[in-house]
Amino acid sequence: MSQLANIPWNLILPILILQLILMVVALVDIIRNQRTNGPFIMWVLIIVLVNIIGPILYFIFGRRQN
Template sequence: MQELAKIPWDLIMPIIVLQLILMIVALFDVIRHQRTNGPFIMWIFIIVFVNIIGPIVYFIFGRKQT
């Protein structure tokens, strides 16, 4: 428990919040449109399991341009 007290939460919390916001927005987008470059389910796994970079990669490469 001593290790948790030493973590600088004021620096880490904005990164965690940003990651959660990006993940939620990307998941809503992929579920709403369901037209992606590549398999639909693959993008869901990338968004959820590749933390901050996953949603960014989806917005750059995964969205199908209409």
């Protein structure tokens, strides 16, 4: 338990917040549009499981442009 006290939370917290925001925005976007380049469920899994990079990959490659 003393190891948690030694974690520099002031450095890690902004990254965790950024990850959460990216994931929520990507999931809301994919649920609203449901038109993706590739299988829908694959993109949902990538967004949820591949931390910060997953939502970024979705916004670059996964969104289908009108």
